[in-house]
Amino acid sequence: EAGVVQSPRYKIIEKKQPVAFWCNPISGHNTLYWYLQNLGQGPELLIRYENEEAVDDSQLPKDRFSAERLKGVDSTLKIQPAELGDSAVYLCASSLGDFSTGELFFGEGSRLTVL
């Protein structure tokens, strides 16, 4: 069974440029998460989808971040414009049901460096 696939694995951009990350969850997983992981810290939730609906986006900085999961399958996270402080690893995860019901399956992450 294929795991959660994220791309690109690495991205280097200059500040004020846009960037997009893509995630393909495990087939059949209705819940999809985007997390931000800063160096030396644990993952922090940015947004959670149940199917195509964003059910928790309270921690998503909506002035520059956006996300979509149009058909309830794969998802894109966009930053425009990027700032120096956005340098981090962006993790995508998926699960059957929500966080409480079982395990999350994580992708390998997309590491963003903003110069």
Place this chain on the structure above:
Amino acid sequence: AQSVAQPEDQVNVAEGNPLTVKCTYSVSGNPYLFWYVQYPNRGLQFLLKYITGDNLVKGSYGFEAEFNKSQTSFHLKKPSALVSDSALYFCALFNTNAGKSTFGDGTTLTVKP
């Protein structure tokens, strides 16, 4: 507010010795607690969870964790460490009242031969 604390950034043990990775939490209501492991250049992997019932839960790769409500702790343990257990371990909390999850900052476990 809810929080997860992993008081040790680094834990070093010798192969064959028992290991403990500590986790304490703060939440109102009943928590669901989890441990995840991250190997270098890999995504986080689920190890085990506590939802309800027996305070001692067993998970993957011989790991277990004990839920202690009075001490608000959920320490990860293994009776005999392997070099291959060396990785970054995250404790996580799910607040059933608020529907929010929180991860700790991680503990790097190094098992030396």
